[in-house]
Amino acid sequence: MIIDIDSLPEEGLEVTREYDFFSMDLVDENAVFLSPVTADVIIKKVGEEVLIKGRIVTKMSFVCSRCLSPFEFPVDSKFDLIYFPEEMDLMKDQLENDDINQYYYYSRKIDLYEIVLEQLNLTFPTKPLCTPGCQGICPVCGKVVKNGVCSCSENESDSRLNKLKNILRDKR
Ligand SMILES: [Zn+2]
Numbered sequence: 664m665i666i667d668i669d670s671l672p673e674e675g676l677e678v679t680r681e682y683d684f685f686s687m688d689l690v691d692e693n694a695v696f697l698s699p700v701t702a703d704v705i706i707k708k709v710g711e712e713v714l715i716k717g718r719i720v721t722k723m724s725f726v727c728s729r730c731l732s733p734f735e736f737p738v739d740s741k742f743d744l745i746y747f748p749e750e751m752d753l754m755k756d757q758l759e760n761d762d763i764n765q766y767y768y769y770s771r772k773i774d775l776y777e778i779v780l781e782q783l784n785l786t787f788p789t790k791p792l793c794t795p796g797c798q799g800i801c802p803v804c805g806k807v808v809k810n811g812v813c814s815c816s817e818n819e820s821d822s823r824l825n826k827l828k829n830i831l832r833d834k835r
């Protein structure tokens with residue numbers, strides 16, 4: 664949805680709608696949408712600056728980077744951005760401004776689709792984990808390790824236990 668900066672009403676414009684994005688547009692291509700992306704965005708022009716505030720709500724499914732199991736990831740994220748006119752972008756190098764959160768609009772237009780997509784991507788974890796302490800996959804049996812236990816460590820602890828029993832028996 665393209666917003667024409669010069670036709671924004673004085674009091675600002677509120678746009679609430681659903682967006683359809685494709686997995687290939689996401690920073691994590693394994694991510695799947697479990698519910699539509701709803702974004703509530705308020706756009707207000709103050710002088711030549713455009714203030715954009717919004718909230719993005721959706722539910723994603725990610726693949727855990729350790730155990731490779733899919734898991735649900737709810738998104739409820741707020742953003743608050745300032746867009747400057749493109750002339751400021753040209754001056755940027757001279758100003759040596761390190762503020763990476765500066766955005767610019769071009770040809771007096773702002774594309775809400777692009778903004779919502781970018782802000783959604785920013786909410787994604789760089790290394791998705793199903794649980795903070797996920798122990799991943801056992802390199803020996805290839806099964807997911809739960810609470811430090813997989814099928815081979817069960818066998819291993821049995822044999823250890825047997826050895827211990829044998830030792831205790833020998834001592835008697
Ligand atoms: Zn995991």
Ligand SMILES: [Zn+2]
Pocket residue numbers: 801802803804805806813814815816
């Ligand atoms: Zn194992």
